[in-house]
Amino acid sequence: MNLEEIKSEIEANVPGCSLEIIPNGSPSGQHSLLVDPDHAFAVAGFLRDAANLRLDYCSNVTGVDWPAKEVSTKVKTKKVVDGVEQEVDEVLKTQSGGYLEAVYHLFSVEQRQGPVVLRMRTEDRADRVHLPSLTPVWRSADYQEREIFDLFGIIFDGHPDLRRLLMWEGFEDHPMRRDYVDPDDYEYEPTAHDEVLKRAKEHLSAEGGL
Amino acid sequence: MDEQLKSELGRQGVVATSLQELYNWGRKCSVWPLNFGLACCAIEMIAATMARYDLARFGAEVFRPSPRQADLMIVAGTVTKKMAPQVVRLYNQMAEPKYVISMGACAISGGPFKQGYNVLKGIDRYIPVDVYIPGCPPRPEALIDAFLLLQKMIDEQRLTGPNRPRHLNADLPSEFIVPEFGAHDLVPPQNPEVWKVPLVNISIAGKNESGRD
Amino acid sequence: MSVLTEAPVDLTPSQSDDRTDSQLLEVSMGPQHPSTHGVFRMDVALDGERVVKLKPVFGYLHRNHEKIAETESYLGCMPYTDRLDYICSITNNWAYALAVEKLAGIQVPERAEYLRVITGELTRLQNHAGLVGFLMQDMGASGTPLMYAFREREKILDLFEALTGARMMCNYMRFGGCRVDAPAGWLQQAQKVIDAFPRFLDEFERLLVSNEILMARTQGVGVVSREQAVNAGISGPMARASGVNYDLRKVDKYGIYDRFSFRVPLGENGDVYDRYMLRVLEMRESVEILKQAMRDVPSGPIMDPNTKTRGFRPKAGEAYGRIEGPKGELGFYLISDGSSNPYRFRVRPPSLINLTLLEDMCLGQNVADIVIILGSVDIVLGEVDR
């Protein structure tokens, strides 16, 4: 069953949900299905229990951080310049990213198929970072969602025990975000270069140099 | 007593020794390590105690699970920031005389993981280390080699004078600050009593921009 | 839809016995504990000897693999994968190589595939042998089985060293093949070790399998049902011990596993004894695979000529590649943005996910059983915390 069929099947069975297929450019061909957070729980339950899918095994759950960035694409447009139609390069600037994503890789043990990739996106990266937890559907998401909460800062509503998994209680940052800044501890770097050298130099200048 | 006389006496069946030699011999031949592994290097540490390498031949027969009964802490593996307070606390709980072998790149400097946000850049930021073994992971033979070096160091220590062992010098500390979890990092990030940054430094060793192409 | 999470644990002591004045004892096991297989911590609440609550605490070996990989090249990530599950570095290499191959559509030459199977199955042998040794150590069989296991492990490590140069951190595979070809005489040497291995297994079984203490300690302890196992994402030997017939070597047939005939052992009860026996049986099957692979290994190139490992830039996209590691389903999820380092590098750690059911397995058991239940899960902290 390909992703198109799965999509139409879900749409027929979970009313009101909006789905979108995110194409994947790599030769792996693992396209994914973007689910809106409001219906994600129902969709997940359907995928697990539907007789012809039985995606009972949620293998991998992970987060991805997509900070907001401006993507400029060159588009050739036809324009009338000085009365003559000409092809002109126009730079289109589009905003992309600016959200956190949770990705679920689903397999079926019973029917030996997969992976079906589910994605959910938060509204932004600051405070509207809530997504529904799918742990009640697949228990295997338990620790992995906690890890995403810890490292990316997505808050999973409905998770039975949402605490930090890897970092200590009281740690404030979400280190897997791409704009995370390491604590400054570069006293001794005999072979520093690139990024490390830059940070080491910053450390030194903060200390007043040597 | 000079060596010649001593070996002469030895041939006659008389053992002559000084208190210092006897004391150091006793110390160096009964170094019991703490049964304490952190990461990859711990597997090589276990391999070193197994039949093929047999660390027990040097008096390190018993790995003690309790720090109170151990003399040697082999920091075998990456010390993360989450683990560092526990490591320091274990060290503090050990009874003097106590030694630390820092086994593997991670325990020395953070090694390949030193750029990680949760990795301590070397356990010597918090506790004094006696022997460093480079390697990722060091071979079991390298651990034995380091152990022999430690024994040699113990053997050469004088029991009096300014360089006497720490446990015979009441002024020197035996316990060190246990760091606490802060909001972004450990507090304090290093113990300045132990961690003395040398003059080898980035401003000297780092790239001078002109030499780069 | 059923909600499968457990009801919150009742922290008041059981009223069934007459000790109404008894209090729960909270014990923190680890992170420095001789039988937690590394720096793993469990907060346990005990009612007498009985476990009423168990909360694992992770992160004591969180080495930021995923963050570091985002700054490394695709080639530079390879030695880091060695250090995930540091007992089985070769299968980690394999899973990562497979994920990159999926991401960029790389074909692997025949001989490299065979070398991968040979080294991968040898890894499985030494992992399972070591695991059984550690499990017995946890059970109180101090030393002896572990010594036997390590004696055998050293032989396999010697093979790895002769092939890859390192005992543990092999850094052997590359996307598109393997790093070096087997040196002269290596295959014969490997053949000798493989031929001798069943003798060791016989010895090991005579030593342990019918031991009454072992049976009394393990049978009926830490039971996981089939449904529970699937829902909690349990994979590998632990899932198969609960009767889940899901071996990726059969399901995905990655590499060249469809060419070998081997059986997938399955457990019935899903207790510690089944998990232990399953490893013993799997070692026998691995030896079968190895024999077939050694017989058929062809000559030829070991690297795909069209793949350059240095300066490797796959097209933007993503891929999830997984293999049947000795601990379970080891997966790598890579997102490429077209640059020379991965945009997202995610490890699907079988050890961590197999621990999901740890509390369920331990509830109601004696405190001494926690240790062997944990031992039977087969975790390596480098992979649990990454």
Add this chain to the structure above:
Amino acid sequence: MIGEGILKGLAETARNFFGSYVNKDRLTTVQFPEERLPQIEATRDFPFLVYDGTDWQQGLRCVSCQICEKECPPKCIYIEKSKDKKPDATGKPQSYPTTFNIDISVCMSCQICVEVCPFDAIKMDVAFELSTDDRFGGLLLNREQLAKSNEYYNKIHPTEAAAVDAAFAEERAKAEAKARQAAEAKAAAAAQTLTPGAGETTRVQ
């Protein structure tokens, strides 16, 4: 019978104990500092720099292209490139490293530096007895400490080194043949034109 399994197991350990007197396979202990395991050829520990000839400063193969520095996963190599050039093994003028440091307290022995080096200048050593009590000085190896002769390389990795030497010899032969050809062509040209270009020809070598 209860206890049978335990007795079986004990019989097995007894067999192993008595077997260790006759069977070498059962007595695996290597008395390490006195006796050693046979050196495995592929073994790698830390990188070193190969030099040809007898003088390490003259013969260093490294041309400080800085590829290893860039590719090293934990970034433990640090190179400074020379401003002048000197002839390498084949006679081509090349830069050389004025500083070459490897921090073995960070090195993960992954040998990616060896893999990416186009000049066969950096190789893996087998020495592992490097434990020290000097945290800062003892673990930062400089150019002089890293330089080891080609003979040493041939001793520790004979097969690999022989292949490298053969490739070098071939390259050198090719370069020589090319030079000879060029010289002959030049001589022929000089004989034809009879212009005093002696100063030019001596410089081309």
